[in-house]
Amino acid sequence: MISIRNVSKHYGSFQVLADCRAEVEKGEVIVVCGPSGSGKSTLIKCVNGLEPFQDGEIVVNGISVGDPKTDLSKLRAQVGMVFQNFELFPHMSITDNLAIAQIKVLGRSREEAVGRGLKLLERVGLSAQAEKFPGQLSGGQQQRVAIARALSMDPICMLFDEPTSALDPEMVKEVLDVMVGLAEEGMTMMVVTHEMGFARRVANRVIFMDQGRIVEDAAKEAFFGTPRSERAQQFLSKILQH
Amino acid sequence: MNDFDWSSIPGALPFLWDGMKTTLEITVIAVVVGIVWGTLLAIMRMSSFKPLSWFAAGYVNLFRSIPLVMVLLWFFLIVPALLESLFNTPRSSDTRLSSAMVAFALFEAAYYSEIIRAGIQSVSKGQISAALALGMSYAQAMRLVVLPQAFRNMVPLLLTQGIILFQDTSLVYVSSLADFFGAAYKVGDRDGRLVELLLFAGAVYFAICFSASLLVKRFQKRVVT
Ligand SMILES: Nc1ncnc2c1ncn2[C@@H]1O[C@H](COP(=O)(O)OP(=O)(O)OP(=O)(O)O)[C@@H](O)[C@H]1O
Ligand SMILES: [Mg+2]
Numbered sequence: 001m002i003s004i005r006n007v008s009k010h011y012g013s014f015q016v017l018a019d020c021r022a023e024v025e026k027g028e029v030i031v032v033c034g035p036s037g038s039g040k041s042t043l044i045k046c047v048n049g050l051e052p053f054q055d056g057e058i059v060v061n062g063i064s065v066g067d068p069k070t071d072l073s074k075l076r077a078q079v080g081m082v083f084q085n086f087e088l089f090p091h092m093s094i095t096d097n098l099a100i101a102q103i104k105v106l107g108r109s110r111e112e113a114v115g116r117g118l119k120l121l122e123r124v125g126l127s128a129q130a131e132k133f134p135g136q137l138s139g140g141q142q143q144r145v146a147i148a149r150a151l152s153m154d155p156i157c158m159l160f161d162e163p164t165s166a167l168d169p170e171m172v173k174e175v176l177d178v179m180v181g182l183a184e185e186g187m188t189m190m191v192v193t194h195e196m197g198f199a200r201r202v203a204n205r206v207i208f209m210d211q212g213r214i215v216e217d218a219a220k221e222a223f224f225g226t227p228r229s230e231r232a233q234q235f236l237s238k239i240l241q242h
Numbered sequence: 243m244n245d246f247d248w249s250s251i252p253g254a255l256p257f258l259w260d261g262m263k264t265t266l267e268i269t270v271i272a273v274v275v276g277i278v279w280g281t282l283l284a285i286m287r288m289s290s291f292k293p294l295s296w297f298a299a300g301y302v303n304l305f306r307s308i309p310l311v312m313v314l315l316w317f318f319l320i321v322p323a324l325l326e327s328l329f330n331t332p333r334s335s336d337t338r339l340s341s342a343m344v345a346f347a348l349f350e351a352a353y354y355s356e357i358i359r360a361g362i363q364s365v366s367k368g369q370i371s372a373a374l375a376l377g378m379s380y381a382q383a384m385r386l387v388v389l390p391q392a393f394r395n396m397v398p399l400l401l402t403q404g405i406i407l408f409q410d411t412s413l414v415y416v417s418s419l420a421d422f423f424g425a426a427y428k429v430g431d432r433d434g435r436l437v438e439l440l441l442f443a444g445a446v447y448f449a450i451c452f453s454a455s456l457l458v459k460r461f462q463k464r465v466v467t
Contacts, residue, residue, distance in 0.1 A: 045371075048375060050371055050374060050375060073374075073377050073378065073379050074377065076374060076375055076376070076377045077376065077377025078377075079375075080375075081372075081375035083368055083371065083372060083375075085366075085368055087366075087368045087369060087371065087372035088372075089369065089372075089373075089387055089391075090391065091390050091391050091394060100376075100386060101373075101376035101377060101378060104378060104382055104386065105376060105377040105378055105382075106377075149376070150375075150376075153376060153377065
Protein backbone atom coordinates (compact mmCIF):
# COMPACT_ATOMS: atom_id res chain seq x y z
CA MET A 1 0.00 0.00 0.00
CA ILE A 2 2.79 2.44 0.96
CA SER A 3 6.26 1.83 -0.36
CA ILE A 4 9.12 4.10 0.69
CA ARG A 5 12.19 3.43 -1.43
CA ASN A 6 15.58 4.96 -0.69
CA VAL A 7 14.14 8.36 0.18
CA SER A 8 16.52 11.17 1.04
CA LYS A 9 15.81 14.80 1.78
CA HIS A 10 17.99 17.70 2.81
CA TYR A 11 17.66 21.37 3.61
CA GLY A 12 20.83 22.83 2.16
CA SER A 13 23.57 20.69 3.64
CA PHE A 14 21.38 19.41 6.50
CA GLN A 15 20.24 15.85 5.91
CA VAL A 16 16.68 15.36 7.28
CA LEU A 17 16.06 11.96 5.73
CA ALA A 18 18.82 9.58 4.68
CA ASP A 19 18.08 6.59 2.46
CA CYS A 20 14.81 5.66 4.18
CA ARG A 21 13.19 2.38 3.20
CA ALA A 22 9.94 0.92 4.45
CA GLU A 23 6.92 -1.03 3.25
CA VAL A 24 3.42 -0.83 4.64
CA GLU A 25 1.10 -3.59 3.48
CA LYS A 26 -2.66 -3.20 3.23
CA GLY A 27 -4.24 -3.49 6.67
CA GLU A 28 -0.97 -3.06 8.51
CA VAL A 29 -0.38 -0.66 11.38
CA ILE A 30 3.14 0.74 11.53
CA VAL A 31 4.30 2.81 14.48
CA VAL A 32 7.13 5.26 13.87
CA CYS A 33 9.10 6.47 16.88
CA GLY A 34 12.40 8.12 17.63
CA PRO A 35 13.92 11.12 19.37
CA SER A 36 12.85 14.69 18.62
CA GLY A 37 14.24 15.99 15.35
CA SER A 38 14.92 12.54 13.95
CA GLY A 39 12.71 13.21 10.89
CA LYS A 40 9.51 11.36 11.79
CA SER A 41 7.17 14.19 10.82
CA THR A 42 9.13 14.87 7.68
CA LEU A 43 8.95 11.23 6.60
CA ILE A 44 5.22 10.96 7.14
CA LYS A 45 4.61 14.26 5.32
CA CYS A 46 6.60 12.98 2.36
CA VAL A 47 4.13 10.12 2.03
CA ASN A 48 1.28 12.44 0.98
CA GLY A 49 3.54 14.94 -0.74
CA LEU A 50 3.18 17.73 1.83
CA GLU A 51 6.99 17.74 1.94
CA PRO A 52 9.00 17.30 -1.25
CA PHE A 53 12.06 15.03 -1.24
CA GLN A 54 15.09 15.02 -3.49
CA ASP A 55 16.01 11.35 -3.90
CA GLY A 56 14.22 8.04 -3.98
CA GLU A 57 10.61 7.17 -4.57
CA ILE A 58 7.41 6.81 -2.58
CA VAL A 59 4.58 4.82 -4.09
CA VAL A 60 1.11 4.93 -2.54
CA ASN A 61 -1.44 2.51 -3.92
CA GLY A 62 0.51 2.30 -7.17
CA ILE A 63 0.92 6.06 -7.56
CA SER A 64 4.35 7.67 -7.38
CA VAL A 65 4.23 10.67 -5.02
CA GLY A 66 7.37 12.37 -6.31
CA ASP A 67 6.39 12.12 -9.99
CA PRO A 68 5.69 15.67 -11.27
CA LYS A 69 2.87 14.24 -13.39
CA THR A 70 1.03 12.90 -10.33
CA ASP A 71 -2.12 14.77 -9.34
CA LEU A 72 -1.14 15.30 -5.70
CA SER A 73 -4.54 16.68 -4.67
CA LYS A 74 -6.24 13.56 -5.95
CA LEU A 75 -3.78 11.36 -4.09
CA ARG A 76 -4.10 13.34 -0.86
CA ALA A 77 -7.87 13.06 -1.01
CA GLN A 78 -7.40 9.32 -0.59
CA VAL A 79 -4.83 9.53 2.21
CA GLY A 80 -6.15 10.70 5.56
CA MET A 81 -3.87 12.75 7.78
CA VAL A 82 -4.16 13.69 11.44
CA PHE A 83 -1.92 16.38 12.92
CA GLN A 84 -0.44 16.98 16.34
CA ASN A 85 -2.34 20.27 16.67
CA PHE A 86 -5.64 18.99 15.26
CA GLU A 87 -5.80 21.76 12.64
CA LEU A 88 -9.58 21.92 12.57
CA PHE A 89 -10.78 25.01 10.70
CA PRO A 90 -11.70 27.41 13.52
CA HIS A 91 -14.05 29.57 11.44
CA MET A 92 -16.32 26.63 10.56
CA SER A 93 -18.74 24.61 12.66
CA ILE A 94 -17.88 20.98 13.35
CA THR A 95 -20.44 19.95 10.73
CA ASP A 96 -18.80 22.18 8.12
CA ASN A 97 -15.34 20.98 9.10
CA LEU A 98 -16.53 17.48 8.28
CA ALA A 99 -18.40 18.40 5.11
CA ILE A 100 -16.27 21.00 3.35
CA ALA A 101 -13.69 18.74 1.69
CA GLN A 102 -16.30 16.13 0.78
CA ILE A 103 -18.20 18.85 -1.08
CA LYS A 104 -15.32 20.78 -2.62
CA VAL A 105 -12.97 17.91 -3.35
CA LEU A 106 -15.14 14.83 -3.86
CA GLY A 107 -18.08 16.76 -5.31
CA ARG A 108 -20.62 15.25 -2.94
CA SER A 109 -23.87 17.07 -2.37
CA ARG A 110 -24.13 19.04 0.85
CA GLU A 111 -26.83 16.71 2.09
CA GLU A 112 -24.74 13.60 1.50
CA ALA A 113 -21.61 15.20 2.97
CA VAL A 114 -23.36 16.33 6.14
CA GLY A 115 -24.97 12.92 6.52
CA ARG A 116 -21.65 11.13 6.19
CA GLY A 117 -20.04 13.61 8.58
CA LEU A 118 -22.69 13.11 11.24
CA LYS A 119 -22.36 9.36 10.99
CA LEU A 120 -18.63 9.60 11.63
CA LEU A 121 -19.17 12.10 14.42
CA GLU A 122 -21.41 9.53 16.07
CA ARG A 123 -18.71 6.94 15.64
CA VAL A 124 -16.19 9.07 17.57
CA GLY A 125 -18.85 9.77 20.19
CA LEU A 126 -19.43 13.46 19.49
CA SER A 127 -22.89 13.70 17.90
CA ALA A 128 -23.90 16.35 20.43
CA GLN A 129 -21.16 18.72 19.28
CA ALA A 130 -22.16 19.00 15.61
CA GLU A 131 -23.25 22.63 15.74
CA LYS A 132 -20.38 23.86 17.91
CA PHE A 133 -17.14 25.45 16.76
CA PRO A 134 -13.71 23.88 17.29
CA GLY A 135 -12.77 26.47 19.93
CA GLN A 136 -15.61 25.24 22.14
CA LEU A 137 -14.29 21.67 22.26
CA SER A 138 -11.59 20.13 24.43
CA GLY A 139 -8.34 19.00 22.82
CA GLY A 140 -9.34 15.35 22.90
CA GLN A 141 -12.70 16.14 21.30
CA GLN A 142 -11.04 18.25 18.61
CA GLN A 143 -8.65 15.46 17.75
CA ARG A 144 -11.52 12.98 17.48
CA VAL A 145 -13.28 15.39 15.11
CA ALA A 146 -10.05 15.65 13.13
CA ILE A 147 -9.96 11.87 12.79
CA ALA A 148 -13.61 11.85 11.71
CA ARG A 149 -12.83 14.58 9.17
CA ALA A 150 -10.05 12.50 7.66
CA LEU A 151 -12.32 9.44 7.57
CA SER A 152 -15.08 11.41 5.85
CA MET A 153 -13.01 11.26 2.66
CA ASP A 154 -13.12 7.44 2.74
CA PRO A 155 -9.32 7.17 2.76
CA ILE A 156 -7.42 4.07 1.70
CA CYS A 157 -4.89 4.65 4.47
CA MET A 158 -4.31 7.02 7.39
CA LEU A 159 -1.25 8.95 8.52
CA PHE A 160 -0.98 10.20 12.11
CA ASP A 161 1.69 12.64 13.31
CA GLU A 162 1.87 12.49 17.12
CA PRO A 163 -1.91 12.69 17.47
CA THR A 164 -1.86 12.65 21.27
CA SER A 165 1.24 14.60 22.20
CA ALA A 166 -0.54 17.98 22.41
CA LEU A 167 -3.24 16.55 24.68
CA ASP A 168 -3.66 16.63 28.43
CA PRO A 169 -2.95 13.14 29.81
CA GLU A 170 -6.58 12.45 30.69
CA MET A 171 -7.62 12.95 27.07
CA VAL A 172 -5.06 10.68 25.47
CA LYS A 173 -7.11 7.54 25.99
CA GLU A 174 -10.26 8.74 24.23
CA VAL A 175 -8.21 9.48 21.09
CA LEU A 176 -6.21 6.25 21.26
CA ASP A 177 -9.44 4.26 21.65
CA VAL A 178 -10.70 5.65 18.35
CA MET A 179 -7.40 4.77 16.69
CA VAL A 180 -7.41 1.25 18.12
CA GLY A 181 -10.92 0.81 16.76
CA LEU A 182 -9.73 1.86 13.32
CA ALA A 183 -6.78 -0.50 13.45
CA GLU A 184 -8.99 -3.40 14.45
CA GLU A 185 -11.24 -2.67 11.49
CA GLY A 186 -8.27 -3.20 9.22
CA MET A 187 -7.37 0.37 8.31
CA THR A 188 -3.85 0.74 6.95
CA MET A 189 -2.12 3.16 9.31
CA MET A 190 1.25 4.83 9.69
CA VAL A 191 1.41 6.37 13.14
CA VAL A 192 4.14 8.58 14.57
CA THR A 193 3.71 8.25 18.33
CA HIS A 194 5.50 7.63 21.57
CA GLU A 195 2.51 5.81 23.01
CA MET A 196 4.14 2.41 23.37
CA GLY A 197 0.97 0.97 24.89
CA PHE A 198 -0.77 1.69 21.60
CA ALA A 199 2.12 0.13 19.70
CA ARG A 200 1.99 -3.02 21.81
CA ARG A 201 -1.74 -3.34 21.31
CA VAL A 202 -2.22 -2.83 17.59
CA ALA A 203 1.07 -2.29 15.76
CA ASN A 204 2.32 -4.91 13.35
CA ARG A 205 5.75 -3.36 13.13
CA VAL A 206 7.69 -0.57 14.79
CA ILE A 207 10.07 1.70 12.93
CA PHE A 208 12.71 3.50 14.95
CA MET A 209 14.32 6.61 13.45
CA ASP A 210 17.43 8.48 14.49
CA GLN A 211 19.08 11.41 12.70
CA GLY A 212 17.06 10.93 9.54
CA ARG A 213 17.73 7.22 9.25
CA ILE A 214 15.48 4.27 9.80
CA VAL A 215 17.64 2.49 12.33
CA GLU A 216 15.28 -0.31 13.10
CA ASP A 217 12.25 -1.79 11.35
CA ALA A 218 11.08 -4.80 13.31
CA ALA A 219 8.00 -6.80 14.12
CA LYS A 220 6.44 -5.53 17.34
CA GLU A 221 7.46 -8.55 19.40
CA ALA A 222 11.06 -8.33 18.26
CA PHE A 223 11.21 -4.58 18.83
CA PHE A 224 9.92 -4.69 22.39
CA GLY A 225 11.80 -7.90 23.11
CA THR A 226 15.31 -7.01 22.14
CA PRO A 227 15.87 -4.04 19.86
CA ARG A 228 19.09 -4.63 17.99
CA SER A 229 20.41 -1.09 17.94
CA GLU A 230 21.78 0.55 21.04
CA ARG A 231 20.01 3.84 20.20
CA ALA A 232 16.64 2.11 20.18
CA GLN A 233 17.41 0.40 23.49
CA GLN A 234 18.30 3.73 25.10
CA PHE A 235 15.22 5.35 23.62
CA LEU A 236 12.93 2.62 24.88
CA SER A 237 14.33 2.58 28.39
CA LYS A 238 13.97 6.37 28.55
CA ILE A 239 10.37 6.25 27.40
CA LEU A 240 9.39 3.41 29.66
CA GLN A 241 10.73 5.24 32.70
CA HIS A 242 8.00 7.89 32.30
CA MET B 243 -16.42 85.07 17.55
CA ASN B 244 -19.26 87.38 16.65
CA ASP B 245 -17.67 87.87 13.27
CA PHE B 246 -18.53 84.34 12.24
CA ASP B 247 -21.44 84.16 9.86
CA TRP B 248 -22.80 80.66 9.32
CA SER B 249 -25.79 81.78 7.27
CA SER B 250 -24.46 80.53 3.95
CA ILE B 251 -24.34 76.90 5.14
CA PRO B 252 -28.05 75.94 5.30
CA GLY B 253 -28.72 76.98 1.72
CA ALA B 254 -25.59 75.15 0.53
CA LEU B 255 -26.47 71.84 2.25
CA PRO B 256 -27.78 70.06 -0.89
CA PHE B 257 -24.61 70.99 -2.75
CA LEU B 258 -22.47 69.86 0.21
CA TRP B 259 -24.42 66.60 0.38
CA ASP B 260 -23.66 65.98 -3.29
CA GLY B 261 -20.01 66.51 -2.42
CA MET B 262 -20.26 64.04 0.44
CA LYS B 263 -21.77 61.49 -1.93
CA THR B 264 -18.79 61.90 -4.25
CA THR B 265 -16.42 61.47 -1.31
CA LEU B 266 -18.20 58.30 -0.18
CA GLU B 267 -18.33 56.97 -3.72
CA ILE B 268 -14.57 57.33 -4.15
CA THR B 269 -13.93 55.84 -0.70
CA VAL B 270 -16.14 52.80 -1.20
CA ILE B 271 -14.83 52.00 -4.69
CA ALA B 272 -11.22 52.44 -3.59
CA VAL B 273 -11.71 50.27 -0.50
CA VAL B 274 -13.43 47.45 -2.41
CA VAL B 275 -11.13 47.44 -5.43
CA GLY B 276 -8.14 48.09 -3.19
CA ILE B 277 -8.90 45.05 -1.02
CA VAL B 278 -9.52 42.74 -3.98
CA TRP B 279 -6.43 43.88 -5.89
CA GLY B 280 -4.46 44.06 -2.64
CA THR B 281 -5.36 40.43 -1.88
CA LEU B 282 -4.13 39.34 -5.30
CA LEU B 283 -0.92 41.34 -4.79
CA ALA B 284 -0.39 39.74 -1.37
CA ILE B 285 -0.80 36.25 -2.83
CA MET B 286 1.54 37.09 -5.71
CA ARG B 287 4.06 38.49 -3.24
CA MET B 288 4.12 35.17 -1.39
CA SER B 289 4.25 33.10 -4.56
CA SER B 290 7.27 30.89 -5.08
CA PHE B 291 7.17 31.92 -8.76
CA LYS B 292 9.79 34.68 -8.64
CA PRO B 293 8.58 37.02 -11.43
CA LEU B 294 5.17 37.27 -9.75
CA SER B 295 6.58 38.04 -6.34
CA TRP B 296 9.02 40.56 -7.82
CA PHE B 297 6.21 42.29 -9.65
CA ALA B 298 4.10 42.51 -6.49
CA ALA B 299 7.04 43.70 -4.38
CA GLY B 300 7.92 46.31 -7.00
CA TYR B 301 4.35 47.52 -7.23
CA VAL B 302 3.95 47.86 -3.48
CA ASN B 303 7.26 49.61 -2.98
CA LEU B 304 6.63 51.96 -5.90
CA PHE B 305 3.25 53.15 -4.69
CA ARG B 306 4.39 53.42 -1.09
CA SER B 307 7.28 55.66 -2.15
CA ILE B 308 5.34 58.25 -4.18
CA PRO B 309 3.19 60.98 -2.64
CA LEU B 310 -0.49 60.26 -3.16
CA VAL B 311 -1.08 63.71 -4.57
CA MET B 312 1.35 62.99 -7.41
CA VAL B 313 -0.34 59.70 -8.22
CA LEU B 314 -3.64 61.58 -8.39
CA LEU B 315 -2.23 64.22 -10.70
CA TRP B 316 -0.77 61.63 -13.04
CA PHE B 317 -4.08 59.87 -13.26
CA PHE B 318 -5.98 63.06 -13.96
CA LEU B 319 -3.62 63.56 -16.87
CA ILE B 320 -3.17 59.95 -18.06
CA VAL B 321 -6.53 58.24 -17.61
CA PRO B 322 -8.55 60.68 -19.76
CA ALA B 323 -6.07 60.24 -22.60
CA LEU B 324 -6.20 56.48 -22.16
CA LEU B 325 -10.01 56.33 -22.14
CA GLU B 326 -10.05 58.51 -25.20
CA SER B 327 -7.86 56.14 -27.16
CA LEU B 328 -9.61 53.01 -25.88
CA PHE B 329 -13.28 53.96 -26.09
CA ASN B 330 -13.15 57.05 -28.28
CA THR B 331 -14.82 59.11 -25.58
CA PRO B 332 -14.75 62.75 -26.53
CA ARG B 333 -12.16 64.78 -24.69
CA SER B 334 -14.81 67.01 -23.20
CA SER B 335 -16.48 64.28 -21.15
CA ASP B 336 -15.65 64.50 -17.45
CA THR B 337 -13.46 61.61 -16.40
CA ARG B 338 -12.14 63.23 -13.26
CA LEU B 339 -14.25 61.06 -10.96
CA SER B 340 -13.23 57.79 -12.60
CA SER B 341 -9.62 58.93 -12.66
CA ALA B 342 -9.77 59.61 -8.96
CA MET B 343 -11.31 56.19 -8.29
CA VAL B 344 -8.68 54.37 -10.32
CA ALA B 345 -5.85 56.31 -8.70
CA PHE B 346 -7.08 55.73 -5.15
CA ALA B 347 -7.82 52.06 -5.80
CA LEU B 348 -4.36 51.36 -7.23
CA PHE B 349 -2.66 53.39 -4.52
CA GLU B 350 -4.61 51.87 -1.64
CA ALA B 351 -4.08 48.34 -2.98
CA ALA B 352 -0.39 48.74 -2.15
CA TYR B 353 -1.22 49.48 1.48
CA TYR B 354 -3.97 46.88 1.71
CA SER B 355 -1.72 44.19 0.29
CA GLU B 356 0.76 44.68 3.14
CA ILE B 357 -2.02 44.44 5.72
CA ILE B 358 -3.43 41.36 4.00
CA ARG B 359 -0.03 39.71 3.69
CA ALA B 360 0.49 40.06 7.43
CA GLY B 361 -3.02 38.69 7.95
CA ILE B 362 -2.35 35.64 5.78
CA GLN B 363 0.92 35.01 7.59
CA SER B 364 -0.93 35.18 10.91
CA VAL B 365 -2.81 32.00 9.96
CA SER B 366 -0.72 29.01 11.00
CA LYS B 367 0.96 26.97 8.29
CA GLY B 368 -0.67 23.88 9.72
CA GLN B 369 -4.02 25.14 8.43
CA ILE B 370 -2.78 25.06 4.83
CA SER B 371 -1.26 21.63 5.42
CA ALA B 372 -4.56 20.36 6.79
CA ALA B 373 -6.49 21.76 3.83
CA LEU B 374 -4.03 20.33 1.31
CA ALA B 375 -4.02 16.99 3.13
CA LEU B 376 -7.78 16.80 2.56
CA GLY B 377 -7.15 17.04 -1.17
CA MET B 378 -7.89 20.73 -1.65
CA SER B 379 -5.93 22.64 -4.28
CA TYR B 380 -3.75 25.51 -3.13
CA ALA B 381 -6.36 27.97 -4.43
CA GLN B 382 -9.14 26.20 -2.51
CA ALA B 383 -7.03 26.12 0.66
CA MET B 384 -6.51 29.88 0.34
CA ARG B 385 -10.11 30.73 -0.48
CA LEU B 386 -11.89 28.41 1.94
CA VAL B 387 -9.49 28.14 4.85
CA VAL B 388 -6.78 30.79 5.01
CA LEU B 389 -8.39 33.99 3.70
CA PRO B 390 -11.57 33.84 5.83
CA GLN B 391 -9.42 33.56 8.96
CA ALA B 392 -6.96 36.17 7.74
CA PHE B 393 -9.74 38.68 7.03
CA ARG B 394 -11.35 38.09 10.39
CA ASN B 395 -8.05 38.98 12.06
CA MET B 396 -7.60 41.98 9.78
CA VAL B 397 -10.99 43.67 9.86
CA PRO B 398 -9.96 46.40 12.35
CA LEU B 399 -6.83 47.27 10.38
CA LEU B 400 -8.71 47.27 7.07
CA LEU B 401 -11.37 49.59 8.49
CA THR B 402 -8.78 51.91 9.98
CA GLN B 403 -7.09 52.11 6.58
CA GLY B 404 -10.54 52.89 5.13
CA ILE B 405 -10.93 55.83 7.55
CA ILE B 406 -7.55 57.20 6.52
CA LEU B 407 -8.60 56.83 2.90
CA PHE B 408 -11.85 58.69 3.59
CA GLN B 409 -9.79 61.67 4.74
CA ASP B 410 -7.28 61.36 1.92
CA THR B 411 -10.02 61.65 -0.70
CA SER B 412 -10.01 65.39 0.00
CA LEU B 413 -6.81 65.47 -2.06
CA VAL B 414 -8.95 65.35 -5.21
CA TYR B 415 -9.08 69.13 -4.83
CA VAL B 416 -6.04 69.12 -7.16
CA SER B 417 -8.49 68.40 -9.98
CA SER B 418 -11.08 70.78 -8.53
CA LEU B 419 -13.50 67.88 -8.32
CA ALA B 420 -16.36 68.78 -5.96
CA ASP B 421 -16.04 66.15 -3.26
CA PHE B 422 -17.19 67.19 0.20
CA PHE B 423 -14.10 69.24 0.89
CA GLY B 424 -14.11 70.72 -2.62
CA ALA B 425 -17.80 71.61 -2.33
CA ALA B 426 -17.27 73.33 1.01
CA TYR B 427 -14.37 75.24 -0.45
CA LYS B 428 -16.40 76.37 -3.45
CA VAL B 429 -19.31 77.59 -1.32
CA GLY B 430 -16.99 79.43 1.04
CA ASP B 431 -15.14 81.02 -1.84
CA ARG B 432 -18.38 82.12 -3.52
CA ASP B 433 -19.86 83.69 -0.37
CA GLY B 434 -16.62 85.02 1.04
CA ARG B 435 -17.09 82.73 4.06
CA LEU B 436 -14.14 80.39 3.55
CA VAL B 437 -13.20 80.16 7.25
CA GLU B 438 -16.69 79.19 8.36
CA LEU B 439 -17.10 76.60 5.61
CA LEU B 440 -13.71 75.02 6.27
CA LEU B 441 -14.43 74.86 10.01
CA PHE B 442 -17.75 73.23 9.24
CA ALA B 443 -16.17 70.73 6.85
CA GLY B 444 -13.47 69.94 9.40
CA ALA B 445 -16.08 69.31 12.07
CA VAL B 446 -17.96 66.93 9.77
CA TYR B 447 -14.80 64.99 8.87
CA PHE B 448 -13.91 64.79 12.54
CA ALA B 449 -17.35 63.59 13.60
CA ILE B 450 -17.45 60.87 10.95
CA CYS B 451 -13.90 59.61 11.40
CA PHE B 452 -13.97 59.74 15.19
CA SER B 453 -17.19 57.80 15.50
CA ALA B 454 -16.02 55.31 12.87
CA SER B 455 -12.82 54.63 14.79
CA LEU B 456 -14.81 54.20 17.99
CA LEU B 457 -16.84 51.56 16.17
CA VAL B 458 -13.65 49.87 14.98
CA LYS B 459 -12.31 49.81 18.53
CA ARG B 460 -15.47 48.23 19.83
CA PHE B 461 -15.34 45.67 17.02
CA GLN B 462 -11.70 44.96 17.78
CA LYS B 463 -12.55 44.16 21.38
CA ARG B 464 -15.18 41.72 20.23
CA VAL B 465 -12.78 39.97 17.87
CA VAL B 466 -10.06 39.69 20.51
CA THR B 467 -12.29 38.27 23.23
N1 LIG C 1 12.09 24.01 6.91
C1 LIG C 1 13.13 23.45 7.51
N2 LIG C 1 14.37 23.96 7.30
C2 LIG C 1 15.46 23.41 7.93
N3 LIG C 1 15.40 22.37 8.77
C3 LIG C 1 14.18 21.84 9.02
C4 LIG C 1 13.01 22.33 8.42
N4 LIG C 1 11.96 21.60 8.86
C5 LIG C 1 12.47 20.68 9.70
N5 LIG C 1 13.80 20.83 9.80
C6 LIG C 1 14.70 19.99 10.62
O1 LIG C 1 14.55 18.66 10.22
C7 LIG C 1 14.70 17.79 11.32
C8 LIG C 1 13.58 16.78 11.35
O2 LIG C 1 12.37 17.45 11.67
P1 LIG C 1 11.03 16.66 11.97
O3 LIG C 1 10.00 17.67 12.30
O4 LIG C 1 10.76 15.72 10.87
O5 LIG C 1 11.45 15.83 13.27
P2 LIG C 1 10.53 14.95 14.21
O6 LIG C 1 11.19 13.63 14.31
O7 LIG C 1 9.12 14.99 13.75
O8 LIG C 1 10.68 15.69 15.60
P3 LIG C 1 9.58 15.95 16.74
O9 LIG C 1 9.53 14.72 17.59
O10 LIG C 1 10.15 17.11 17.50
O11 LIG C 1 8.30 16.27 16.08
C9 LIG C 1 14.79 18.65 12.55
O12 LIG C 1 16.15 18.69 12.98
C10 LIG C 1 14.35 19.99 12.08
O13 LIG C 1 15.05 21.00 12.78
MG1 LIG D 1 7.34 15.83 14.54
